[in-house]
Amino acid sequence: MCGIMSRNDSLNEFKPFDGMTIVLGGDFRQILLVVRKGTRQDIVDASINSSKIWAYFNVLRLTVNIRLDASLVPAEQKEIANFGNGEITVEIPEELLISDATNLLMSLTDFVYLDLNDNLGDPLFFQERGILAPTLDSVEHVNEYMMLLIPELWNSKSPVETKGGMSVMLMRNIDRANGLCNGTRLTVTHLGKSMIAATVITGKRAGTNVTPRFPNIKISKHLSEYSA
Template sequence: MVNGEICPSFRDACYALGLLDDDKEYIEAIKEASQSGSGYYLRFLFATMLLSHSLSSPDVVWKNTWEYLSDGILYNQQQRLKSPGLSLNEDQIKNLTLFEIEQILLRNNSSLKKFTRMPMPDVHSLSIALTSEQQNIFDDIMTAINNNEGGVFFVYSYGGTDSELASLLRKTSLIIWDEAPMIHKHAFEALDRTLRDIFKCHNPRNETLPFGGRVIVFGGDFRQILPVIPGGSRQDIVNASLSSSYLWKQCKVYQLTKNMRLTVGSDTSAFQQTMDFAKWLLDIGEGKLGCFNDGEAIIDIPDDLLINDPDDPIGSLIEFVYPSILEASSNPEYFQERAILAPKNEVVGKINDRLLALFPGDKVEYLSSDKLCESEFVHDHFDANLYSPDVLNGLKVSGLPNHKLVLKVGVPVMLLRNIDKKMTYVMTLDYE
């Protein structure tokens, strides 16, 4: 209890006592972003703040920024309902804005229900987004639910009333799926059943055809990475591959043997050397190098592919891959044409540190805010001292960034984390 008011959680009590940040920086960030970002971008930004649990009081941020977050909501409704003269009151606009934020959170396995004091969209008032036919159906179903009457309903709809994805699939005649060997066979089988179900409405025969009669082209190389099965054996990995699916026997297999990527742009003198390298890679993939083996063998690597500098191997590698990096750093094609791959994040960190040191200017450090989430435990008996911030900051987990991010002005930064899985944003930016 703070000032005579019972707080729903310790976090709210600390906020009322002024022990937590007031989220002013996040409010200002949304207002600043509104000068150049669309309404959808702002709603996505707010959802990202919620997902990161960085807001001390999300409801306060909402109250101070909802007018910015709701930008474009009215126009979207006018376009959706084909009613240019449509008008909405403040509560309806807020409700539709919350509904769109909720959809973003749901796509990322979260919900507004998880955030204390955040308002929830009123499902009943969302009928403004329905057509008259949809409204009647909605009313009948909700009446049955509210009266606890039970009931069975079937919504008979023809093409054009389906979801956008189903409508898009109906127009599709060819689907190309690259890097297929990396995907679990269940994904292909799920797509097969889905397409059969969609296209049988037009022709019952499609239910018996692979992928509902649509042409599917898979591409990839089984010599490369197969589906990742955590803790799985070799047999588990093979069983999860596309070649183990019931669909494989219906695939017509073609083989391409000429490596176009390695020969494009090669002059005559380097052509033979490039072809020898390509053959060497192919022999490794097919297990022809080394003695007879069952997946493990000792392979001799040609001397021209080895780093022969025992004193500074990383420096020699950087100089070989990124010659004159400072002069070419403003040219995007320079970085598109080269890369250094490493099997461990620890090695990647060392290479990044060396490359960063080559650029002039002062370093700027950004630190994460790591804390232990007690809800992850199945019991309340644990020693919090074992999980101090220093311990958490030192953890280096695959798939998560390290505690400290060091940048310099003008250094290229690649964003590889898809925060919005549906939009799948992947881009390269320059830090300024």
């Protein structure tokens, strides 16, 4: 597009994008760019608001959160919005704090998944429970520990690190009609050589048995700096 607008108006030659109006959309509180082997500063530097042309953009903020449940009263909607904007703090009740344990992860999992082995076949048990972690390293640490707690029901040769009866979460949209969307939680019921069978445990499709079809992923040796 370079040079197209400047043909009609020579003054556009000195403007970003030759004076053409460009609209960008996004939320910096959501997932940021992935810089391969990059540091925190590398990720910040790769963001559009670190570009030298960012000063030419007019930022318009969307203030209505359409994701809030319509059943919430206005006071609750405002509280959730303020929390998302970092304008309020949340005090965790004392009964939810673990302070006197020698093994914090063990105490946490025992608290959240009490009688785990007795409830492996109960989708409702996993639907009502979950452990949130602030970093991917913490997620992997918790997952590895939870894997040790769940007995292996069959000898799976799958490279996917999961077991039957384990709760998993989808990280992409696969089949919206059947409730297989980003954030959907499922319980693994069968592991095959090239497929995974599971039961949806959250949302309107809870209790539905599904066999998600994952698209083939092409692996290339030539990765850019923005490749995961």
